[in-house]
Amino acid sequence: MPQIAQIADTYSSQIFWLLLTFGLVFFVIGLGMVPKVQGTADARDAKISGDLDAAKAAFARADEAEADYRVRDAGNRAAAQATLAKAKSDAAKATEVKLAAADAVVADKIAAAEARIKGASEAAMAEIETVAADAARDMVARISGVEASDDAARNAVKAALAHG
Amino acid sequence: MAESGKIDPMHQFAIEPLFGTDHWSLGGFNIAFTNSALYMVLAAVVLWIFVIGGMKRELVPGRWQMAVEYMTGFIKNLLISNVGEGGKKYIPYVFSLFMFILLANLLGLLPLGLIGMHPFTFTSHFTATGVLAIMSFSIVLIVGFWKHGLHFFSLFVPHGTPLAMIPVIFPIELISFMVRPFSLGLRLFVAMTAGHVLLKVLAGFVINSSNAGIGYGLTVGSASFVLMIGISALEMLVAVIQAYVFALLTSVYLNDAENLH
Numbered sequence: 561m562p563q564i565a566q567i568a569d570t571y572s573s574q575i576f577w578l579l580l581t582f583g584l585v586f587f588v589i590g591l592g593m594v595p596k597v598q599g600t601a602d603a604r605d606a607k608i609s610g611d612l613d614a615a616k617a618a619f620a621r622a623d624e625a626e627a628d629y630r631v632r633d634a635g636n637r638a639a640a641q642a643t644l645a646k647a648k649s650d651a652a653k654a655t656e657v658k659l660a661a662a663d664a665v666v667a668d669k670i671a672a673a674e675a676r677i678k679g680a681s682e683a684a685m686a687e688i689e690t691v692a693a694d695a696a697r698d699m700v701a702r703i704s705g706v707e708a709s710d711d712a713a714r715n716a717v718k719a720a721l722a723h724g
Numbered sequence: 725m726a727e728s729g730k731i732d733p734m735h736q737f738a739i740e741p742l743f744g745t746d747h748w749s750l751g752g753f754n755i756a757f758t759n760s761a762l763y764m765v766l767a768a769v770v771l772w773i774f775v776i777g778g779m780k781r782e783l784v785p786g787r788w789q790m791a792v793e794y795m796t797g798f799i800k801n802l803l804i805s806n807v808g809e810g811g812k813k814y815i816p817y818v819f820s821l822f823m824f825i826l827l828a829n830l831l832g833l834l835p836l837g838l839i840g841m842h843p844f845t846f847t848s849h850f851t852a853t854g855v856l857a858i859m860s861f862s863i864v865l866i867v868g869f870w871k872h873g874l875h876f877f878s879l880f881v882p883h884g885t886p887l888a889m890i891p892v893i894f895p896i897e898l899i900s901f902m903v904r905p906f907s908l909g910l911r912l913f914v915a916m917t918a919g920h921v922l923l924k925v926l927a928g929f930v931i932n933s934s935n936a937g938i939g940y941g942l943t944v945g946s947a948s949f950v951l952m953i954g955i956s957a958l959e960m961l962v963a964v965i966q967a968y969v970f971a972l973l974t975s976v977y978l979n980d981a982e983n984l985h
Contacts, residue, residue: 561734561737562734562735562737562738562739563737563848563849563850563851563913563917566738566739567851569739569754570739570754570758570760570851571851572753572754572755573739573741573753573754573755573756573757573758573760573761574739574758574760574761574846574849574851574852574855575851575855576750576753576755577755577757577758577760577761577764577765578764578846578851578852578855578856579855580764581761581764581765581767581768581824582764582768582820582824582855582856582859584768585767585768585771585772585820585823585824586816586817586820588772589768589771589772589775589819589820589823590816590817590819590820591816593775593776593778593779594775594796594815594816594819594820595815595816596779596781597775597778597779597781597789597792597793597796598793598796598797598800598815600778600781600782600785600789600793601793601796601797603783604783604785607783
C-alpha cells in the first residue's frame, strides 16, 4: 500500500502542496469569488421578492380602487334612478292636469253640441207634426169631405207618432 | 506495473516526483512536485475556471452562472440547515472544501489511462485527507473556544445528564469528539481507495482472463467488464457522496462550535 509504504518520503510534499493548493482555493476562490457569486444570487432573490411584494401591493391597490369604483357606481345609479322617477312622476302629474283641462273643454263642447242637436231634433219634430197634421187634414177632407179641426188632426198625429 | 505479468492494483496510489523535482526541499523537508501535487493543482485550476463562469453577475443567469450559483446556494442551504443563520460566514470554507474534494474525486476517475496518462486521486491518501480533516477540526476548536471560552467543554456534558453520570459521560463524549478528525479523514481515504482498488482488480481480471484464452476472455473477462461499467457509475456517485459527507460533517461539527447544544 503506497499510502503507508511511501509515507516517510512523501508526507512533507503532500502536506505542503495540499496546504498551498487548498490555501489558494480558499483565499482566491472561497474568499475572493464565492461571496460575489453568492451576492449576485442574493441580489436576485431580493429583487424577485421585492418585485413580488410590489406586485402584491399593486394588486391590493387595484382591488381597493375597484371597490371604490363599485361604491361610486352604485351611488350614481341610485341618484340617476331617483332623478328618473321624479321626472316620471312630474310628467305624469302635468299630463293629468292637462288631460283634466282638455276633458272639461271637451265635455263643454259635447254638452253644447248635444243641446244644439236636441233643439234641432225638437224643431224638426214640431215641423213633422205640423206637416203631418196638414197632410192628415187633407186626407180626411178628400176621403170624407169633412173639414177636420186643426186640434183633432194634431192629436191624432201625436197619438200615431207616439205609437211609432 | 506489468513486470512478471502481474497487475498490481495498488500501483495507482504510488506517488512519483515529476519533472525532476525530487530534491526540492523547504527547511529540510522534501517538497517534490509529485503526481499527487499535480492533481491538487489541477483540481484548484478546474475549480477556478468553474467559478470564473459564475462571475458574470448577470441578473438573468446563463447556464454556467446558474451552475456555479447552484453550488454556492447548495452549500449555503447546507450551512443554514445545520448551523443556522450564523453558518453563512463559513460558506467560503465549506464551498472550497466541498468543491476541492469533489473535483479531486472526479478528476481521479477520468479514464485518462486510455491515452497513456495515469490519473491520480489524492483523496485516496490519508496524508491529504488527514490535513483537510485536521483543518476542519481545528476550525471547530478555534471557533468553539473563541466564542464560548472554557464553556465549550459543556459540549461534553449533554443536557439533562444526572450529576453522578458526569464523570462517566464526560470522557466518553470527549473521546468521541477527539475521534472526529480521524473518522472524517479516514472515511474519505478508505472510500476512495476501496473504489479504485476494486476497479483495478476487475480491470486486471479482464486483461488476465483475455490473455489466458478466448474462452476465459468471453466469460470471465466480459462479465468483469460489465461489472466495471456498473462500478464506475457507482464510483462517480461515491465521489459526490463522499465530498458531500465531508462538507456535511464539517458543518455539523461547526454547529457544535457555534451553538454548543
